[in-house]
Amino acid sequence: MQANSSFHQLKAGLDEGKFTCVDIVNHYLKNIHQKNDELNAFLTIYEQEALDRAAEIDTKIANKSAGKLAGLVVGLKDVLCYQDHPLNCGSKILDDFHSQFSATCVERLLAEDAIIIGRNNCDEFAMGSSCENSAFGPVKNADNTSRVPGGSSGGSAVAVQSDMCTISLGTDTGGSVRQPASFCNVIGLKPTYSRISRHGLAAYASTFDTIGIFSNSIEDAALILETIAGEDEHDSTVSTEKVPEFSRMLAFDGKVKVAYLKETLESPALNEEVKEAVVSIGEKLKAEGHQVDEVSFPLMEYALPTYYILTTAEASSNLSRYDGVKYGFRIDKPRNLESMYKKTRTQGFGHEVFRRIMLGTFVLSASYHDAYYIKAQKVRRLIKNQLEELFKEYDFVLLPTAPSTAFELGAKTSDPMEMYLADLFTVQASVAGAPAISIPIAKDSDGMSIGLQVMTKVFAEDKLLAFSKYLLEAK
Amino acid sequence: MITKEERAKYDVVVGLEVHAQLMTESKIFSGDGNAFGSQPNTNISTISLGHPGVMPKLNKKAVELAIRMGLACNCKITRFGYFDRKNYFYPDLPKGYQMTQDKTPICVGGYVPIQGVKSQDKVTLNRIHLEEDAGKSIHVDGQPDSLIDLNRAGVPLIEIVTEPEIFSSEAAGAFLTEVRRLVRYLNVCDGNMEEGSLRCDANVSVKLKGETKLGKKVEVKNMNSIKNVMKAIDHEVQRQIHLLEKGESIVSETRTFNPDTGRTSGMRTKEELNDYRYFPEPDLSPLQVSDEWLEDIRSNMPELPSEMKERFKEQYGLNEYDASSMTDQRDLAYFFDAICGITGNYKKAANWLMGPIKSYINEHDMTFSNFPIQPAALASIIALIDEGKISYTAASQQLLPYLFENPLEDAADAAHKLNIWQESDSGSIQSIVDEILASNEDKVKQYRNGKKGLIGMFMGELMKKSKGKVDPQMANKLLRESLDAQ
Numbered sequence: 001m002q003a004n005s006s007f008h009q010l011k012a013g014l015d016e017g018k019f020t021c022v023d024i025v026n027h028y029l030k031n032i033h034q035k036n037d038e039l040n041a042f043l044t045i046y047e048q049e050a051l052d053r054a055a056e057i058d059t060k061i062a063n064k065s066a067g068k069l070a071g072l073v074v075g076l077k078d079v080l081c082y083q084d085h086p087l088n089c090g091s092k093i094l095d096d097f098h099s100q101f102s103a104t105c106v107e108r109l110l111a112e113d114a115i116i117i118g119r120n121n122c123d124e125f126a127m128g129s130s131c132e133n134s135a136f137g138p139v140k141n142a143d144n145t146s147r148v149p150g151g152s153s154g155g156s157a158v159a160v161q162s163d164m165c166t167i168s169l170g171t172d173t174g175g176s177v178r179q180p181a182s183f184c185n186v187i188g189l190k191p192t193y194s195r196i197s198r199h200g201l202a203a204y205a206s207t208f209d210t211i212g213i214f215s216n217s218i219e220d221a222a223l224i225l226e227t228i229a230g231e232d233e234h235d236s237t238v239s240t241e242k243v244p245e246f247s248r249m250l251a252f253d254g255k256v257k258v259a260y261l262k263e264t265l266e267s268p269a270l271n272e273e274v275k276e277a278v279v280s281i282g283e284k285l286k287a288e289g290h291q292v293d294e295v296s297f298p299l300m301e302y303a304l305p306t307y308y309i310l311t312t313a314e315a316s317s318n319l320s321r322y323d324g325v326k327y328g329f330r331i332d333k334p335r336n337l338e339s340m341y342k343k344t345r346t347q348g349f350g351h352e353v354f355r356r357i358m359l360g361t362f363v364l365s366a367s368y369h370d371a372y373y374i375k376a377q378k379v380r381r382l383i384k385n386q387l388e389e390l391f392k393e394y395d396f397v398l399l400p401t402a403p404s405t406a407f408e409l410g411a412k413t414s415d416p417m418e419m420y421l422a423d424l425f426t427v428q429a430s431v432a433g434a435p436a437i438s439i440p441i442a443k444d445s446d447g448m449s450i451g452l453q454v455m456t457k458v459f460a461e462d463k464l465l466a467f468s469k470y471l472l473e474a475k
Numbered sequence: 476m477i478t479k480e481e482r483a484k485y486d487v488v489v490g491l492e493v494h495a496q497l498m499t500e501s502k503i504f505s506g507d508g509n510a511f512g513s514q515p516n517t518n519i520s521t522i523s524l525g526h527p528g529v530m531p532k533l534n535k536k537a538v539e540l541a542i543r544m545g546l547a548c549n550c551k552i553t554r555f556g557y558f559d560r561k562n563y564f565y566p567d568l569p570k571g572y573q574m575t576q577d578k579t580p581i582c583v584g585g586y587v588p589i590q591g592v593k594s595q596d597k598v599t600l601n602r603i604h605l606e607e608d609a610g611k612s613i614h615v616d617g618q619p620d621s622l623i624d625l626n627r628a629g630v631p632l633i634e635i636v637t638e639p640e641i642f643s644s645e646a647a648g649a650f651l652t653e654v655r656r657l658v659r660y661l662n663v664c665d666g667n668m669e670e671g672s673l674r675c676d677a678n679v680s681v682k683l684k685g686e687t688k689l690g691k692k693v694e695v696k697n698m699n700s701i702k703n704v705m706k707a708i709d710h711e712v713q714r715q716i717h718l719l720e721k722g723e724s725i726v727s728e729t730r731t732f733n734p735d736t737g738r739t740s741g742m743r744t745k746e747e748l749n750d751y752r753y754f755p756e757p758d759l760s761p762l763q764v765s766d767e768w769l770e771d772i773r774s775n776m777p778e779l780p781s782e783m784k785e786r787f788k789e790q791y792g793l794n795e796y797d798a799s800s801m802t803d804q805r806d807l808a809y810f811f812d813a814i815c816g817i818t819g820n821y822k823k824a825a826n827w828l829m830g831p832i833k834s835y836i837n838e839h840d841m842t843f844s845n846f847p848i849q850p851a852a853l854a855s856i857i858a859l860i861d862e863g864k865i866s867y868t869a870a871s872q873q874l875l876p877y878l879f880e881n882p883l884e885d886a887a888d889a890a891h892k893l894n895i896w897q898e899s900d901s902g903s904i905q906s907i908v909d910e911i912l913a914s915n916e917d918k919v920k921q922y923r924n925g926k927k928g929l930i931g932m933f934m935g936e937l938m939k940k941s942k943g944k945v946d947p948q949m950a951n952k953l954l955r956e957s958l959d960a961q
Contacts, residue, residue, distance in 0.1 A: 079527075080528075081527065081528040087527060087528075089527065094527070097527075099526075099527075099528065100521050100526065101521060101528075103528060197530075198530060198758075199528065199529075199530045200528040201528055202527035202528050203527075203528075203758070206757035206758055207757045233532070234530055234532065235530045235758075236530070236531075236532060236533065236759055236760040237530075237757070237758065237759065237760050313754060314754075314757060316562075316752075317560050317562050317571070317572050317752070317754070319571075320562060320564065320570065320571020320572055321525040321527070321569060321570045321571050323564060323566075323571060325566045325569075325623065326524050326525065326569055327524070327526070337566065337621075341564055361752065364562070364752035364753075364754055365750050365752060366750050366752075369752070373754065
């Protein structure tokens, strides 16, 4: 078995009888055993379970009754529910909590005979850009263990990067799939908001939270997306938009119109090497006869504040349920109800979660509600409209996924504002609900991966995936 | 206490917030059962418990019941709306927020007509909105821990909010009586205030007559009957006027009513200004009420009390008073309607229900919903009386109590068994008449000489002799004929 195989490669091997599902699981388990102590990408490994299931699926393959994902091995970010398995959301506050049901996306993977191999570490409640906010210790970048993997789905990114599973599911609220994908040299897809059911996704910011996919190939991302997307009786907010067979729509043909955003390329935060890599892709496209223009997106500077106001507002409410009453962590012998709440939450939540709950509570409070929350809602609408206008003219927007490549562990932990800038280029798609993908296009002088972000209009993942495949092949 | 003169200086202004638990099979955002009296924490699931990752799912039936109530109260129905989150911490609120309709209530405006109050004939509504109920906290005296029962968490509620346009405790009582009648007629809520399926908070203020600005309002909670709501308002009015007359001011606060003392007192919890940080619920798609859906709800509305009253007047020829009495309570109205489907004697049916049956029910602390006798049995009692087979007295005093105990028995069989089947055969009555006339010759003479009042004595003799089993009308007729025949 080749390292970092795509599912298509694995499937070919299975079809030819070169190896079995048990072999595949053993291959990943070996890597996990070798590397996970240092990388900390997995919080729990479902070793025996995965092996047993692999054996069952091998039988199914022999009987020709296996689902279309037979042989696919998956890692799940620790905010996705898997029945009878632990769920911590990277936090101390859930303690020994186990989910009593599986997320819809997990159900759909299992129904097609995917194998879940374990639970991936992440920033607490998906809040963070470096995976240093987990109560279970930081995750390290496999390309250089002194560097961060990005966040919040850092564990899921590293799991694919270091060949511990075929694909992994993360969640992307403001860049939490795309940014770690960019840091870890893998593909990270954030589909359109509402494409995939949020049932079984422990909420951070409900109007932004989107389940995303880490993979080694565009084909895999397309196949997983078409499997898990679409209407769900458990989630009334899922789009009723038809889910096409993305994996059969990857042929790219013809000429397209592509826009660079002036505000991103001229951003003082943008690293020079990253900028060059992105610009050189544009040059190549031009050379191949595509139209590439630099356009202005005047509202760009408002995307990050809009994102932080609205997500913290929603988070302050979404995280109210962790109160020590019904499940999870509760302090010993509280004096009274108020002290139980205060101490449980103070001891149970980490600093970043604390900060965002406080911010969110503030922006929703009666005296500031209009000035912050309502204003940000209006700006969100404007950003959405401006992006829609842009996509009337252009097929795709190209921008760096992150201002820099993976930074050193601890480099930004003391300054939250500096850390928030890591999401500078990803929040735009999140605020607008648009689909976006990060694909690895180059390495910097330190050998760290540079990700290119491609964004398109809502529900156009078919075109996004086909174009990304073309870009990867052309690079 | 305040004097009459002091009282007369002030106007009373009350606004009510009425919560009604909807009679749905399941909760408003989950499939958990909605039943009163279950074992604690049995009607729950991951949704009711607010587990991470759960998503709410709106119960359509709850929306329909809310719209039903809105249509009955002449409200405007909101066609596109959404839910909001009301954020606060309490152990019986599993998610740390309540899902409610703050900005877009399902029903807007409207009014409820009220009866029997001189000063006003209707109460204007501000809105009716849908929301979820919280669970229950149970504090046991002497126990350091409180217990939480989440069966009620997520039970669908409508909150009916009036404008501050109720001007007396009588009007408040009349409004609540009408609301309770409406929710029962519409099958929206069982209207049981003692079990808490219908709850009422009152915002009470007073102001000097002629003053246009409203006084500071006090919210009173914890009244479990209409009577107590009225008492609480009366007490609160007295208390507030007393304070104002002393030159003190009213504190805007929440007070609780004590039914044992009839007084209100400030809630012990410190009254901070709660900031609920409302914002639109992001886990539910917007609520759209289509023309078709609204029409469907409208056409499936149960009959309103006012409609039923008009129908009773028209179809059964009842007068205003009888028609009102028959539609006073839902179960009574349906019972009456069912009897009228069998008997043709509508007036008698109404008399029976208002007379012997109502007294029996009152004496035995029953309601029409658990009334054992079937409408058909009552219809046949009426028929037996009309045919002269039994007397009204025997029917009401003997047959009715017997049938309460033996509700499945046939009325005619029971009358025979009770030995109250009366002679209406003129031959056999005539022989008794002849017998009595023969043994009272002097009285017969006096009667024939003009002392007509003696008829009563003859009647009494006749009843005695026949042991009351003769049809009195027939007996009276035969007796007169014999006496008058010289």
